[in-house]
Amino acid sequence: MTIKDIAKLAGVSVSTVSRVLNNHPDVSKDAYNKVMAIVEENNYIPNTSARDLGKATSNNIGVIVRGMSNPFFTKIIYEINERVEKNGYTMVMQQISASDDEIMAGALMEREKKLKGLIFLGGRLDYTPQQVSCIGVPFVCCTFNNKYGTLDKSDYSSVAIDDNQAAYDAVEKLFNEGHRKIAVVLSRPDDGSVSQVRYEGYVRALNDFGLELDDNLVISVNSFNIADAYSGVKEWLDNDFDFSAMFCIADNMAMGAMRALRESDFSIPGDISVVAIDGIEFTEYTNPQLSTFCQPMQRMGKDSVDILIDIIEGRGHHRQVELSTIFRVGATIGTFK
Amino acid sequence: MTIKDIAKLAGVSVSTVSRVLNNHPDVSKDAYNKVMAIVEENNYIPNTSARDLGKATSNNIGVIVRGMSNPFFTKIIYEINERVEKNGYTMVMQQISASDDEIMAGALMEREKKLKGLIFLGGRLDYTPQQVSCIGVPFVCCTFNNKYGTLDKSDYSSVAIDDNQAAYDAVEKLFNEGHRKIAVVLSRPDDGSVSQVRYEGYVRALNDFGLELDDNLVISVNSFNIADAYSGVKEWLDNDFDFSAMFCIADNMAMGAMRALRESDFSIPGDISVVAIDGIEFTEYTNPQLSTFCQPMQRMGKDSVDILIDIIEGRGHHRQVELSTIFRVGATIGTFK
DNA sequence: CTGAAAGCGCTAACAA
DNA sequence: TTGTTAGCGCTTTCAG
Numbered sequence: 001m002t003i004k005d006i007a008k009l010a011g012v013s014v015s016t017v018s019r020v021l022n023n024h025p026d027v028s029k030d031a032y033n034k035v036m037a038i039v040e041e042n043n044y045i046p047n048t049s050a051r052d053l054g055k056a057t058s059n060n061i062g063v064i065v066r067g068m069s070n071p072f073f074t075k076i077i078y079e080i081n082e083r084v085e086k087n088g089y090t091m092v093m094q095q096i097s098a099s100d101d102e103i104m105a106g107a108l109m110e111r112e113k114k115l116k117g118l119i120f121l122g123g124r125l126d127y128t129p130q131q132v133s134c135i136g137v138p139f140v141c142c143t144f145n146n147k148y149g150t151l152d153k154s155d156y157s158s159v160a161i162d163d164n165q166a167a168y169d170a171v172e173k174l175f176n177e178g179h180r181k182i183a184v185v186l187s188r189p190d191d192g193s194v195s196q197v198r199y200e201g202y203v204r205a206l207n208d209f210g211l212e213l214d215d216n217l218v219i220s221v222n223s224f225n226i227a228d229a230y231s232g233v234k235e236w237l238d239n240d241f242d243f244s245a246m247f248c249i250a251d252n253m254a255m256g257a258m259r260a261l262r263e264s265d266f267s268i269p270g271d272i273s274v275v276a277i278d279g280i281e282f283t284e285y286t287n288p289q290l291s292t293f294c295q296p297m298q299r300m301g302k303d304s305v306d307i308l309i310d311i312i313e314g315r316g317h318h319r320q321v322e323l324s325t326i327f328r329v330g331a332t333i334g335t336f337k
Numbered sequence: 338m339t340i341k342d343i344a345k346l347a348g349v350s351v352s353t354v355s356r357v358l359n360n361h362p363d364v365s366k367d368a369y370n371k372v373m374a375i376v377e378e379n380n381y382i383p384n385t386s387a388r389d390l391g392k393a394t395s396n397n398i399g400v401i402v403r404g405m406s407n408p409f410f411t412k413i414i415y416e417i418n419e420r421v422e423k424n425g426y427t428m429v430m431q432q433i434s435a436s437d438d439e440i441m442a443g444a445l446m447e448r449e450k451k452l453k454g455l456i457f458l459g460g461r462l463d464y465t466p467q468q469v470s471c472i473g474v475p476f477v478c479c480t481f482n483n484k485y486g487t488l489d490k491s492d493y494s495s496v497a498i499d500d501n502q503a504a505y506d507a508v509e510k511l512f513n514e515g516h517r518k519i520a521v522v523l524s525r526p527d528d529g530s531v532s533q534v535r536y537e538g539y540v541r542a543l544n545d546f547g548l549e550l551d552d553n554l555v556i557s558v559n560s561f562n563i564a565d566a567y568s569g570v571k572e573w574l575d576n577d578f579d580f581s582a583m584f585c586i587a588d589n590m591a592m593g594a595m596r597a598l599r600e601s602d603f604s605i606p607g608d609i610s611v612v613a614i615d616g617i618e619f620t621e622y623t624n625p626q627l628s629t630f631c632q633p634m635q636r637m638g639k640d641s642v643d644i645l646i647d648i649i650e651g652r653g654h655h656r657q658v659e660l661s662t663i664f665r666v667g668a669t670i671g672t673f674k
Numbered sequence: 675c676t677g678a679a680a681g682c683g684c685t686a687a688c689a690a
Numbered sequence: 691t692t693g694t695t696a697g698c699g700c701t702t703t704c705a706g
Contacts, residue, residue: 002683013693018685026691043471045441049386049449050683053698071408095432104382111699112386134380226622255622262624285563285592287599287624339699350677355701363675387699390682448683 001044010038021046058114061308063093064102066122071280072251072297073121076142079301080119087309089116103127107134117308120144126192127151138311138318142304143295145320148192157311159303159321163194163277166293166325167201168208170247170275173291173327175209178336179245179273182206183217185233185257186249187224195224198249198277216241221253229256237264244272244336251278254290258332269334279328291330296323338381347375358383395451398645400430401439403459408617409588409634410458413479416638417456424646426453440464444471454645457481463529464488475648475655479641480632482657485529494648496640496658500531500614503630503662504538505545507584507612510628510664512546515673516582516610519543520554522570522594523586524561532561535586535614553578558590566593574601581609581673588615591627595669606671616665628667633660 003021007014012031019027020035038044052058061084065073077093084091092113096105102123109115118139126148132139132155140157174182184202187195199218206213216239221232229248237260246261248254254276258268266272268288276283279294303321310316340358344351349368356364357372375381389395398421402410414430421428429450433442439460446452455476463485469476469492477494511519521539524532536555543550553576558569566585574597583598585591591613595605603609605625613620616631640658647653 003685004683014684015686015693015695016691019692022685028691031691043444045444045448045471047390047448047683048445049389050698051685052386053384053390053700054683054685056686056698093432095430107380108382108385111382111384134382226618230622255619258624259622259626281563282592282619285567285596285623287595289596340701341699351700352677352679352702353675356676359701365675368675384699387682388701390684391699391701393682393702 001042003046006035006038006042006044009042010034052112052114055114058116059089060092060113060115061089061305061312062106062109062113062115062118063091064106064109064118064120064123065093065095066100066102066120067098070122071282072278072295073143075297076121076301076304079298080121080142080305083302083305087305089309103131103135106139107136110135110137116312119304119308124192125149125194125197127156129155132156138308140304140308142300144194145322147197153320154318157304157307157318157320159300159307159323161295161325162322163197164201164204166277167198167247167249168205169325169327170277170293171202171205172209173275173333174245174247174273175205175211177245177273177333180211180336181214181217181243182211182245182247183219183241183243184247184249185219185221185229185253188220188222189218195249202247217243224250224253226252226256229253230260231256233257233260234263237261245333246272246274248274248276251276251280251283251290251292254292254332255283255286258286258290269332273334273336274332277325279326283330284328288331290328291332292328293325294328295325299323338379340383343372343375343379343381346379347371389449389451392451395453396426397429397450397452398426398642398649399443399446399450399452399455400428401443401446401455401457401460402430402432403437403439403457404435407459408619409615409632410480412634413458413638413641416635417458417479417642420639420642424642426646440468440472443476444473447472447474453649456641456645461529462486462531462534464493466492469493475645477641477645479637481531482659484534490657491655494641494644494655494657496637496644496660498632498662499659500534501538501541503614504535504584504586505542506662506664507614507630508539508542509546510612510670511582511584511610512542512548514582514610514670517548517673518551518554518580519548519582519584520556520573520578520580521584521586522556522558522566522590525557525559526555532586539584554580561587561590563589563593566590567597568593570594570597571600574598582670583609583611585611585613588613588617588620588627588629591629591669592620592623595623595627606669610671610673611669614662616663620667621665625668627665628669629665630662631665632662636660 003014003017007017081091106118117137120141128150142159145158145160189199219236221228276292283290340351340354344354418428443455454474458479465487479496482495482497526536556573558565613629620627
């Protein structure tokens with residue numbers, strides 16, 4: 001069933017059908033009704049590929065979401081969609097797995113959907129000009145930046161928290177409660193990901209507070225998974241190192257870590273204090289509720305869209321935004337006794 | 338940059354470029370190298386729309402995932418992908434929001450991607466023949482069935498747990514521990530969704546065990562959200578109804594419910610026992626760990642693909658599979674005292 | 675092994 | 691208000 005068939009059945013030309021389907025104003029009521037009747041009767045659905053191919057332009061803004069089912073992104077996506085639509089654009093979203101190349105996906109989508117701009121939700125921190133050269137529309141990195149890359153600041157935008165500072169703040173919070181032996185749970189301290197940035201903030205804080213960096217208290221679990229955090233911490237606990245607090249670089253890692261702690265009969269926060277970064281919904285429901293530094297998700301979505309549209313419409317230029325986190329008071333931090 | 342440009346630059350015809358790009362065997366090494374060089378030099382990416390449009394057929398199997406970021410689906414998707422590829426097909430996945438129409442999305446994708454078959458991951462239970470008439474390839478409903486619909490059993494497949502029985506089992510588990518006042522937390526008892534099916538299992542169990550259905554113990558929170566479950570249960574607790582156990586129809590609703598219980602100073606399972614259905618990863622990490630009836634996710638993904646491919650290749654026919662749940666022993670069920 | 679040319683289904687001038 | 695027609699970028703016969 002193609003537009004041609006519909007045209008024939010309705011006794012009009014394909015262009016008339018096309019006009020009806022696209023709500024063009026210059027169609028007679030009569031033709032409109034005839035076409036719509038046939039369309040509905042036949043359950044006709046236009047072919048998007050053909051549509052996209054024929055069109056020369058669009059008002060599409062693409063969103064490439066890296067890492068499926070990250071609860072953390074859901075709110076941001078919602079906000080992005082709201083603002084994109086409010087500005088008269090259409091959001092086209094695609095989720096890719098963590099192992100896929102977001103740049104490639106973006107470049108592809110740019111051509112397919114004739115994008116006006118692109119938002120990357122999650123991605124690597126080390127893009128080079130060479131790597132992003134295949135994308136030809138303005139783009140903004142949401143939730144990450146180019147910390148370990150070499151992009152020119154005038155060639156991309158980013159909206160993210162200051163991960164180093166967030167980690168610093170987390171450690172400070174523990175320090176202020178008297179903790180001196182602070183373990184850190186991370187993916188790896190040198191993987192060029194957000195794990196590294198937050199680790200660097202941890203180290204900086206220790207320095208500032210006159211604490212010594214103790215490698216024994218650095219727990220690398222080699223992933224951001226809840227399960228790996230659990231087993232990694234569980235194993236680490238066998239060492240019996242002395243510590244009174246634990247900084248987890250991500251909320252869900254904290255969930256894994258806390259179970260490991262419980263299973264070793266540590267009470268939280270009685271024996272061990274725990275703090276993290278992210279502020280996903282689930283950790284509002286842990287027992288005890290996780291104390292964490294929340295990323296301002298709504299704000300991040302909003303800013304990403306605003307910056308992008310400003311650029312698209314020639315009003316603004318690329319910029320790198322660093323947002324502050326908001327501390328969510330939970331019940332996992334106690335005073336060192 | 339189109340295939341034409343590449344052809345010109347490489348000094349060959351578009352067909353040769355197309356052959357190279359699609360790994361056709363009948364291309365001279367020389368032509369191949371020339372083309373590849375130009376392609377890489379220019380960062381050329383073929384346009385998928387044009388590609389799809391031109392192609393007459395494919396080996397694609399579509400997956401429409403309903404409800405973004407449902408942690409429950411992640412594992413199933415992984416399994417589906419594995420098996421699809423193993424059988425020489427390609428998985429094409431699309432996520433749609435809970436408010437979108439999965440049938441429409443499937444029908445669209447079928448035409449775009451020239452699908453051989455379709456798997457719906459999550460969806461409504463009340464399809465009618467009329468509604469699915471727009472999809473023209475075999476499809477299987479994964480994680481749900483047509484309980485409230487009117488499809489002919491020979492027109493679709495489904496792979497799901499027996500939700501009614503799972504609910505029954507959950508209630509039985511509580512009953513066997515001596516509980517007689519069993520509250521149920523659900524979205525709504527009559528919304529035609531899985532919430533209703535599980536509610537019916539709850540009612541059936543009460544009947545079988547000679548317990549009276551008490552409307553005061555039916556907690557409708559009007560959604561499947563963790564937050565709504567939390568606030569719904571919290572509010573309900575103000576009534577001070579007598580109960581010793583709580584059956585939550587979904588794991589994440591149990592997370593919300595448990596927080597509400599804690600905040601009212603109920604200890605779990607000391608004062609109140611809790612049981613649920615689903616078996617998502619997060620609830621392995623709650624404190625205490627949730628006792629729940631797990632859906633066999635891997636198996637569900639596998640069966641869906643196997644059934645579909647059997648039909649596609651003319652070996653099998655549509656069927657409705659009902660899988661059993663697996664009880665995960667947690668620590669939220671106690672003996673009534 | 676290679677090229678020319680006919681579509682794939684739709685949109686958008688351009689004419690009428 | 692309508693119809694005709696030329697593409698959009700690619701794949702795929704069909705000849706050569």
